[in-house]
Amino acid sequence: MNTQTLELSTIDRSSSESAASKWMSMGACAGTDPEVFFPHDGIGVEIAKKICAGCSITEPCLGYALAHRIEHGVWGGCSERQRRRILRARRAAAQEELVAVAA
Numbered sequence: 001m002n003t004q005t006l007e008l009s010t011i012d013r014s015s016s017e018s019a020a021s022k023w024m025s026m027g028a029c030a031g032t033d034p035e036v037f038f039p040h041d042g043i044g045v046e047i048a049k050k051i052c053a054g055c056s057i058t059e060p061c062l063g064y065a066l067a068h069r070i071e072h073g074v075w076g077g078c079s080e081r082q083r084r085r086i087l088r089a090r091r092a093a094a095q096e097e098l099v100a101v102a103a
């Protein structure tokens with residue numbers, strides 16, 4: 001993600017901003033118009049995901065978006081919908097674990 005994207009996505013998260021900006025500058029999207037990563041349709045999502053597919057830091061990028069509950073944009077090669085699905089699956093797994101511990 002470039003600087004503008006970082007600004008859009010890290011409001012009220014200044015403590016993690018400097019750490020995030022280090023790896024973000026190494027992404028395949030560095031220098032790309034941030035609007036590309038905030039698409040308005042499925043075609044735009046696919047274009048952004050293709051750029052992410054050539055990126056070497058998809059894992060920390062996705063992890064950052066998930067950890068900070070970033071709702072908008074394509075991060076780590078995942079769309080908003082995919083990230084919501086991942087978070088739901090994690091919540092369900094955590095819930096199952098709690099039930100198993102309590103049983």
Ligand code: SF4
Nearest residue numbers: 001027029052055061
């Ligand atoms: S995974 Fe995608 S959004 Fe994240 S740094 Fe790489 S190219 Fe940018």
